[in-house]
Amino acid sequence: xxxxxxAISNAKNKFDTSVNSLSIATMEFKKGGKDFLxxxxxxxxxxxxxxxQMAFLRQYGQTTATYESCSTAAFKHGCTExxxxxxxxxxxxxxxxxxxxxxxxxSEGNMLQECKYHGQxxxxxxxxxxxxxxxxxxxxxxxxxxxxxxxxxxxxDWIGCNVSAYPARDVKQFVQCVHQSLDEI
Numbered sequence: 001x002x003x004x005x006x007a008i009s010n011a012k013n014k015f016d017t018s019v020n021s022l023s024i025a026t027m028e029f030k031k032g033g034k035d036f037l038x039x040x041x042x043x044x045x046x047x048x049x050x051x052x053q054m055a056f057l058r059q060y061g062q063t064t065a066t067y068e069s070c071s072t073a074a075f076k077h078g079c080t081e082x083x084x085x086x087x088x089x090x091x092x093x094x095x096x097x098x099x100x101x102x103x104x105x106x107s108e109g110n111m112l113q114e115c116k117y118h119g120q121x122x123x124x125x126x127x128x129x130x131x132x133x134x135x136x137x138x139x140x141x142x143x144x145x146x147x148x149x150x151x152x153x154x155x156x157d158w159i160g161c162n163v164s165a166y167p168a169r170d171v172k173q174f175v176q177c178v179h180q181s182l183d184e185i
Contacts, residue, residue, distance in 0.1 A: 021166055021167065022164050022165065022166060023164065023165050023166075023167065023169075023170075023171045023172075024162065024163070024164045024171065025162075025163050025171040025172050025174070025175045026160065026161070026162050026163070026175065027160060027161050027163070027175035027176075027178055027179050028158060028159075028160045029158060029159040029160070029178075029179055029182045029183075030157075030158045031158075031182070031183065032157065032158070032159075033154055033155045033156050033157045033158045033159050034154045034155060034156050034157075035156045035157060036157070037154075044154035044159075045068075045154065046085070047154075047182075047185055048152050048154055048159060048161075049066065049068065049085040049090065050090060050093055050094060050181070050185065051159075051178050051181040051182045051185060052066065052150055052152075052178060052181075053066070053085075053086060053090050053091070053093075053094040054094045054097055054098050054177070054178075054181035054184070054185075055174055055175075055177035055178040055180075055181050056148075056174075056177075057094045057095065057098050057099075058098050058177045058180070058181070059170070059173055059174055059177050063086060063090065063091045063094055063095075064086065065084070065086050066084070066085055066086045067084050067085070068085060089113050092113075093113070097181070097184050097185070098181075101184075146165075146166040146168070147165065147166070147168075147169060148163055148164070148165045148169055148171070148174060149163065149164040149165065150162070150163050151163075159182060161175065161178060163175050163178075
């Protein structure tokens with residue numbers, strides 16, 4: 001049927017336009033990973049999230065709202081819940097590293113506090129202490145906006161991430177800022 005072929009062609013063109021407008025960059029931090037961070041009693045996930053906040057602060061002069069998914073497999077039919085890692089602790093810690101570099105001990109104390117709070121948020125989300133339903137009532141729940149998309153993995157001895165964005169954001173600079181942030185941490 002010609003109308004079906006036209007619809008498929010139209011969908012393919014829209015898909016190609018969308019994909020072609022994305023910028024993609026990758027980063028591999030080879031100076032440490034999960035094993036090292038655990039010897040320092042730091043959450044690898046919290047450190048990763050902190051590095052993204054530090055990178056955004058370094059690049060745009062402010063921290064940003066973020067979310068990550070968390071498994072709720074402990075419950076029957078569990079799937080995922082949202083963790084909102086951008087907290088006052090994350091902001092203070094990112095600012096201590098990026099804007100107040102001379103206060104190294106302050107950065108370490110803030111990082112320990114940030115990691116502890118991130119762990120608490122993760123446990124609460126995994127155990128069903130979530131706010132997704134309340135958040136939807138307050139302001140709606142929409143798809144992710146055209147901004148940075150960050151996929152990351154923390155391996156035994158390295159950390160990597162794939163970053164995508166639309167033209168309004170500079171992914172190459174962002175991954176450089178993430179690498180610099182991990183260096184400083």
